[in-house]
Amino acid sequence: MTSKSSMHIDPYERNWIIISIVLLVTFATVVGVAGFAFGIQVPSPEQRVDPRTVADEGPWADPGLRELSPGKYEAYILAQTWVYMPREMSVPVGSEVTFYITSKDVQHGFKLQDTNLNVQVVPGQVSKLTITFDEAGDYNYICTEYCGAGHAAMFGTLHVEP
């Protein structure tokens, strides 16, 4: 009889558990380093808005690009069933764009294809992320959250011009 307070653990199993823990700590470290050292960002609370009035007053009443300084932009984007306002935007290559995205009705998604910009768009909240465009081309932004009958057609295009 083994003691009742200690557990019988097979040596192989003990090693397996140790390897598992080392693996998981490694993953967590890599994620932490990527998050802090490389500045990979996820959205954080930015501001609250009233979805009932957001399309009528404030920056989303006139959605679109604002040039802050050469090569630096803010993009105010209003998601609604089943279209983004604006549907098209253009910036020169090398631009840094900070996106401020909200919805005036139901939840939407906003995924800028071929980039790390991918956010949930929640009525009442503002999804903010910043991204720099090093390569010219047409980047589609597509709705990735089911938002009703016309969801599949909901997209826009950002032209990054050489």
Next chain:
Amino acid sequence: MSTQTYQISPAEKKFIGLHLFFAVAALSIGALFGPLQALEHAGLDLYPYLKPVFQSYYQGLTLHGVLNALVWTTFFITGFLTLAVTNGLQRPLKYPTLNKVGFWTMVVGLVTAAIPLLLDEASVLYTFYPPMKAHWAFYLGLTLVVVGSWIEGYGFFYTFAAWRKDNPGVRSPLSAFGAIITMGMWQIATLGVATEILTMLLPWSLGIIDATDPQLARTYFWFTGHPLVYFWLLPAYLSWYSFLPKQVGGKLFSDALSRFAFWLFFLLSVPLGFHHQYVDPGVPAGWKLLHAILTYSVFLPSMMTAFTVVASLEKAGRARGGKGLFGWIRALPWSDPSVSSQLLAGILFFFGGIGGLANASYNVNLVLHNTAWVPGHFHLTVASAVTMSFMGISYWLVPFITGNKLMSKKLANWATWLWFVGMVIFSNAMHVVGLLGAPRRTPLGLAPYVPEEWSGHLLRVGIGGTIMFFGIYLYIYVLARTAWSKKAEKVTIEIPLAESEHDPQDTPEWLDKWVPWIIGTIALLVIAYGPQLVDQIGNISLNAPGGRVW
């Protein structure tokens, strides 16, 4: 402990059988839409031809998610755990009436939710994010299903407590212990969605309040949404620990570590829901990172499960004459469809687990979030690890309940393999096309932005989904023919309850004590969720009226 003196009574068999009936009935409707969605992706949209009955892709997708992921699972699990509790403890349910009340509450809930679903009044998908507004009956029905499962859980707890009173100091039988852990975790986990529905969605859909706070609703939902995955998985693990080793002629490798894994799941299943909300605007990044780390830690008991189960299987395989590094795998009784289903479930879950680590990675998730990768992933978990295990269990459970011999081992094996092969093709294609940027929950045939490079993968989605369709209906056919055949050969099935290699009484007592673990679980929940819940509830803004948008 292995001597089974208690015989489950005909009334109990019938009660468990009723659970399975509703589970498989839901699956038989829910699975209908799978190939429709898959073929739509491949360029063949059949929904227009279903128009008088089913209105849209999204209605089909909602039925697919609700009936398969919520109903098939919950009914199967409560039925299977009834067997695990009564057989494990070798005694009848303490209050069978209580369990009956729970079960019929679930059935009433199912019917209540099914009516608006079938009438296209609740095409909000199985996550029902507000402010997309379904008919109130949908929310009420879901609530009743959850409440019914709670009541069935209480029935198990009373039965367990009665056993404990009669058996002080004895280690609780692992199968019953696992069942109680599963239902205990479920009671805690479902508090999130219960709060969401009762304080927000139900009053809103009834017109008592005008609007919702969609961000807070998401936080409530994902409090339940991830542990829901463990509510599905733990009964499959229970089968791999407590029944599968016996079915392959072996023993459970370690009772103590199996129990420890269950406790880690109890402790860690709930306080990690923010990993579903990495890209939510209303949750601070620091809390997301904390939940990322907690999500990695819940991977540990799954790794332990992998070792214990594979070690049990390997020893059995070698005892059967299997040699070499992998020869023991071939030596396992693959001709038994119950065994082959569960082995294939485990193989697919290996890949599901790797994908899960990618999802959990705070930053990598930016590439995957809301893409086809995600349904690709959970088809490897709930639709493979869980569903194939349940298929395997039902291949002995239905004969046990009905006394009829399984209609055909061969056809049952065909069903399992078709599902497996279809799933490999389907889920791989979904993962790849998701990485290329294809959104989930979208009829891509109607999407104007689909590039040519997706088309080959979308074709594979259609092919895989079609093969799975034949697999799952063959499974349902085999079960139905087994249950209702008048000519079936009568058999007496002994429940394949596995022994442990070591006497469970050698398992340390702290692994069989409830109070410290419950206190620890609550404490961890308060740390991981408390401040954010206080903050989000304190700053609630009911300002999103939403409505019907389909």
